[in-house]
Amino acid sequence: MIEIDLDKVTIREFNQQLHDLNGTDKKEAYKIMNPRGKHSVAVGADAPVDITVEGHVGYYCGGMNKHANIDIKGNAGPGVAENIMSGCVRVQGNTSQYAGATGRGGMLVIEGDASSRCGISMKGVDIVVGGSVDNMSAFMGQAGNLVVCGNAGHALGDSLYEVKIYVQGEVKSLGADCVEKEMTEEHVAKLAELLEKAKINADPRKFRRYGSARKLYNFKIDNARLPE
Amino acid sequence: MCGIVGLFIKNPAMEANLGNWLSDMLIEMTDRGPDSAGIAIYRNPVAANQTKITLLSRDEDIDWKKLGEQLKKDLHAAFEIEPVLNHAIVTTDANADDIKTWLEQNRPEILVNASGKVIEAYKQIGLPENLIERFNVRKMQGTHALGHSRMATESNVTTEHSHPFATGEDLCLVHNGSLSNHNRLRTFLRDQKIKFQTDNDSEVAAGYLTWRLREGDSLEQALEAAMKDLDGFYTFAIGTQDGFAVLRDPIGCKPAVMAETDDWAAMASEFRAIECLPGAESAKIWEPEPSRIYSWQRD
Numbered sequence: 001m002i003e004i005d006l007d008k009v010t011i012r013e014f015n016q017q018l019h020d021l022n023g024t025d026k027k028e029a030y031k032i033m034n035p036r037g038k039h040s041v042a043v044g045a046d047a048p049v050d051i052t053v054e055g056h057v058g059y060y061c062g063g064m065n066k067h068a069n070i071d072i073k074g075n076a077g078p079g080v081a082e083n084i085m086s087g088c089v090r091v092q093g094n095t096s097q098y099a100g101a102t103g104r105g106g107m108l109v110i111e112g113d114a115s116s117r118c119g120i121s122m123k124g125v126d127i128v129v130g131g132s133v134d135n136m137s138a139f140m141g142q143a144g145n146l147v148v149c150g151n152a153g154h155a156l157g158d159s160l161y162e163v164k165i166y167v168q169g170e171v172k173s174l175g176a177d178c179v180e181k182e183m184t185e186e187h188v189a190k191l192a193e194l195l196e197k198a199k200i201n202a203d204p205r206k207f208r209r210y211g212s213a214r215k216l217y218n219f220k221i222d223n224a225r226l227p228e
Numbered sequence: 229m230c231g232i233v234g235l236f237i238k239n240p241a242m243e244a245n246l247g248n249w250l251s252d253m254l255i256e257m258t259d260r261g262p263d264s265a266g267i268a269i270y271r272n273p274v275a276a277n278q279t280k281i282t283l284l285s286r287d288e289d290i291d292w293k294k295l296g297e298q299l300k301k302d303l304h305a306a307f308e309i310e311p312v313l314n315h316a317i318v319t320t321d322a323n324a325d326d327i328k329t330w331l332e333q334n335r336p337e338i339l340v341n342a343s344g345k346v347i348e349a350y351k352q353i354g355l356p357e358n359l360i361e362r363f364n365v366r367k368m369q370g371t372h373a374l375g376h377s378r379m380a381t382e383s384n385v386t387t388e389h390s391h392p393f394a395t396g397e398d399l400c401l402v403h404n405g406s407l408s409n410h411n412r413l414r415t416f417l418r419d420q421k422i423k424f425q426t427d428n429d430s431e432v433a434a435g436y437l438t439w440r441l442r443e444g445d446s447l448e449q450a451l452e453a454a455m456k457d458l459d460g461f462y463t464f465a466i467g468t469q470d471g472f473a474v475l476r477d478p479i480g481c482k483p484a485v486m487a488e489t490d491d492w493a494a495m496a497s498e499f500r501a502i503e504c505l506p507g508a509e510s511a512k513i514w515e516p517e518p519s520r521i522y523s524w525q526r527d
Contacts, residue, residue: 037500056499056513075513077499078483096483096515115515116480135480135518 006041007034015043018068022046037077042070045087062089065106081108084125100127103144109198116153119146122163128198138163139175147194149202160212166191168207179213230391230404231257231377231497232484234465234472235505236524237370239491246271247368249505253494254356254375256501260404261377264390265359266351268400268467271370273346274319281318281327282341282349284387292316295335302330312363315341315350324397328423339388339425344398346371346469351390371526374467376402382410383428393434396441398469403430404482404497407460433458437466451475451521465495471525480518487511493524 004014014032021028022045029050035041039058042051045068053061056074066085075093079101086106091099094112101117103125110118113131117139124143132150139155141163151169158175164187165178174180191204217223233253237243250267274280292311296318299307305322320327324343331338342349350363356377360366376391383389392400407413410429413436418424422435436457440450447468454475461481466473474495476484486495489507496502499513516522 036503037498056503058498058500075499094513094515096485097480116518 001029001031003031003033005033006036006038011038011040015040018042018045018047018049018051021049035074039077042068045070048087056093065089075112081106081125084108094131100125103127107197109200111200113150119144119163122146126194126197128194128200130200132169135172136175138165141165145190145194147191147198147200147207149200157210157212159216161218162212164190165210166194166204166207167210168202171208171210174210177213177216178210181209181211183207183209229260229379231260231375231501232391232402232404232463232465232495233257233375233497233501234372234402234467234474234495236372236472236493237491238489238493238524242491243371244369246370246373248366249492250368250373250375251356251360251366252504253496253501254360254377256504257375257377257497258356260497261379262355263380263385264351264353264378264387265356265376266349266378266390266392266402267359267365267373267375268342268347268349268392268402269365269368269370269373270346270398270467270469271348271368278319278321278345279324279343280345280348281320281324281343282347283316283318283331284339284341284351285314285316286337286339286387288314290314290338295338298334299327299330302334303327312350314352315363317348340394342392342394342398342400344469347394347398347400347467349392349394349400351376351392352387353385353390371470372467372472372524374400374402374465374472382406383426386426389426389428391430392467393428393431395434395466396438398467399437399441399447400467401430401434401437402465403433403462404484405460405462405477407432407458407462409459413457429460433462433464447473447523448521455519463497468523468525471523473521473523474516475521476516476518478519484516485513486516486522487513495522 032053035055037058041061043063046066048067051070053072058077060079062070062081068087070089072091076091076095078096081089084103084106088107090109095114098117100108101120105124108127111130114133116134118133118137120139122141122144126145128147135153138146142161146165148167152171154173155175157178296307296309308319310317391402407429410432463482463484485499487502489511
């Protein structure tokens with residue numbers, strides 16, 4: 001276990017230490033002390049390391065994460081796990097706006113609530129939220145799964161492509177082209193797998209599923225343009 | 229970008245720390261807005277028949293004593309002037325509007341930063357730490373205060389373009405965001421006899437609230453109306469005589485974090501500006517919802 005005290009080491013120095021391992025299979029374990037809401041904690045990791053953050057972080061914690069497991073014992077500011085590629089980022093508290101935005105793979109687990117635009121433009125990441133999400137979550141989501149054990153705010157799944165959304169509680173309103181869809185046994189099994197992987201305790205049979213009606217402009221074949 | 233902070237002391241025994249704590253919060257927000265800095269602080273209330281006015285001179289070499297004598301002679305009222313460099317705290321039994329009109333006609337280089345019973349406001353271009361040192365903010369005691377660090381986007385970097393902006397008696401506003409319909413709204417508000425000192429968008433938001441309050445709205449009603457009429461994005465912190473209020477636009481475009489303990493309630497653009505407060509580790513922390521008005525006041 002390598003202890004990093006952010007009162008003594010700068011974010012730049014710590015992130016450089018992480019980047020020095022990039023592309024290797026070194027399984028170092030880090031414990032990050034005194035994050036104090038600082039930005040960009042553990043951004044750009046590309047090795048199967050374990051990072052535990054002892055407190056609240058600011059913007060972009062775990063951004064672009066590849067292979068690493070990051071466990072934040074507190075709240076996370078805007079853009080946590082933005083563009084995550086693989087690995088897992090877990091937030092034990094709440095998150096601010098656009099958690100997991102544009103994420104391409106891996107998993108983001110938020111044990112508390114996420115605010116607006118959770119999973120905006122997600123492209124393959126799986127996001128499991130133990131609490132609720134606010135307005136415009138999964139906006140323009142292209143691939144992956146968004147699981148919400150609590151409630152969802154307004155305009156859920158607006159302009160959605162192929163993201164599957166599972167919500168256990170109330171949805172304030174659905175966004176353009178987002179509709180409720182049938183929850184088949186296949187979906188129940190997939191949701192159970194996601195919940196288990198996220199270590200979030202919930203009954204997959206109590207969820208409803210939402211997805212794209214595929215009626216917007218881009219889904220109409222006549223609007224397709226081939227490059228000239 | 230811009231940084232805003234607000235701190236409200238719930239436990240009167242902690243009032244001595246207000247300036248010091250607010251300073252730490254505002255300095256933490258320096259990189260969100262290094263162009264200019266300002267604070268509004270609520271302290272030292274004047275008597276019921278008096279008004280307290282913070283004046284700001286664009287000319288650093290101002291003779292405040294001479295100004296006081298001129299005001300006394302022309303307005304036939306008592307004036308007590310406490311100079312603080314290019315700012316001055318004026319206590320008077322004259323009408324605040326009469327003073328504003330007199331200044332416009334006779335001393336246009338002097339601006340009214342704030343007026344009321346308890347509010348004082350200080351601002352200048354440059355970093356928060358310079359403002360704090362120059363005006364000895366760390367030593368200021370009081371019940372509550374707001375701070376702003378500005379990264380200018382839509383208008384010039386000058387002292388008078390800095391926040392906070394006064395919005396009526398003991399009210400002021402700090403803003404993170406930008407408004408897109410401020411020119412049209414300023415024209416409308418000028419027709420309603422609301423005065424503007426700059427072409428700044430946030431001053432229009434302040435003027436808008438002044439207008440609604442003058443028309444008899446409560447602060448809550450004025451903010452509800454603002455949500456309909458202001459086009460753009462904003463997180464506002466608004467200081468009132470006995471507390472402060474926070475409002476984010478319906479999209480929730482600009483960040484805000486709030487926290488509360490038994491001793492204080494605080495808001496800031498980012499958590500790191502709250503983390504420096506004593507007791508932050510056990511505070512209740514949350515992100516304010518879009519288009520919901522949050523307010524605190526003394527019982």
